[in-house]
Amino acid sequence: MAYKDMVVLVVDDFSTMRRIVKSVLRDLQFKEIVEAENGAEALAMLKSVKVDLIVSDWNMPVMTGLEFLKKVRADEQFKSIPFIMVTAEAQKDNIIEAVKAKVSNYVVKPFTPASLAEKIAKVISQS
Amino acid sequence: MDIALINPFLAAAKHVLKTMAGVDVRPGKPFLKKDDLAKGDVSAIIGITGVASGSMALVFTEKCILGIVSSLLGESYPKINDDVRDAVGELTNMICGDGRRRLAADGFSLQAGVPTIVSGKDHSIRHFADGPRLAVPFETDHGAFMVEVAFGKPH
Numbered sequence: 001m002a003y004k005d006m007v008v009l010v011v012d013d014f015s016t017m018r019r020i021v022k023s024v025l026r027d028l029q030f031k032e033i034v035e036a037e038n039g040a041e042a043l044a045m046l047k048s049v050k051v052d053l054i055v056s057d058w059n060m061p062v063m064t065g066l067e068f069l070k071k072v073r074a075d076e077q078f079k080s081i082p083f084i085m086v087t088a089e090a091q092k093d094n095i096i097e098a099v100k101a102k103v104s105n106y107v108v109k110p111f112t113p114a115s116l117a118e119k120i121a122k123v124i125s126q127s
Numbered sequence: 128m129d130i131a132l133i134n135p136f137l138a139a140a141k142h143v144l145k146t147m148a149g150v151d152v153r154p155g156k157p158f159l160k161k162d163d164l165a166k167g168d169v170s171a172i173i174g175i176t177g178v179a180s181g182s183m184a185l186v187f188t189e190k191c192i193l194g195i196v197s198s199l200l201g202e203s204y205p206k207i208n209d210d211v212r213d214a215v216g217e218l219t220n221m222i223c224g225d226g227r228r229r230l231a232a233d234g235f236s237l238q239a240g241v242p243t244i245v246s247g248k249d250h251s252i253r254h255f256a257d258g259p260r261l262a263v264p265f266e267t268d269h270g271a272f273m274v275e276v277a278f279g280k281p282h
């Protein structure tokens with residue numbers, strides 16, 4: 001599927017970070033981008049929109065990105081959606097936890113647009 | 128206060144602003160801060176717990192943060208608004224996270240809370256611990272900002 005036909009769900013409690021991620025996605029020619037402010041909103045979004053890629057923060061109120069990831073991977077319908085965690089929580093233990101929960105890839109904040117773009121291309125080519 | 132707990136946050140401020148906004152920062156002389164007055168127009172403070180407990184704050188002058196946010200988001204902002212306050216919060220998250228990651232590499236495990244953002248002339252910053260507060264002024268091409276870190280017994 002071409003990037004322009006894919007729907008991307010961007011999840012972060014800060015609008016600043018959603019804007020930065022969206023601008024990287026638009027530069028890659030993604031056209032359909034939906035947003036949520038936490039894991040719970042993101043789950044609700046998955047139930048109403050068919051999503052092809054998730055780019056999510058970890059540290060959020062209500063439901064964290066890790067809990068959201070676990071729910072996605074436990075759901076028959078959503079479990080194969082590529083899931084990139086973009087987070088300031090990048091201590092070794094965090095990364096191990098996310099990998100155990102089957103994250104597709106991991107981007108550490110702060111990041112350059114090129115490094116995020118590269119991880120997005122990689123997870124899509126593997127899916 | 129252990130300077131080994133402070134330096135990683137200063138390195139983090141430099142790294143985050145350069146990577147995310149392309150802004151170069153020049154640290155000035157650190158000093159012990161005695162009062163709660165914020166030397167700037169918008170600030171964010173975030174609580175830190177773990178092997179040490181305390182807080183980190185960032186205090187920006189208006190000119191400085193407007194320059195940083197404009198290059199961060201590729202859009203110009205004539206004054207401090209909700210978008211700018213949101214950016215101050217997320218910059219604080221990232222700087223605190225990057226500083227904690229540097230400390231974790233040295234064996235200090237720390238967690239952080241959610242930043243509180245305050246703006247307005249002469250607002251104050253109340254750190255979460257009673258210990259000494261170390262402040263480091265920074266210069267950028269857009270203007271000045273300050274990083275404050277305090278560890279000690281919780282209030």
Ligand SMILES: [Mg+2]
Binds near residue numbers: 013014057060220
């Ligand atoms: Mg967050």
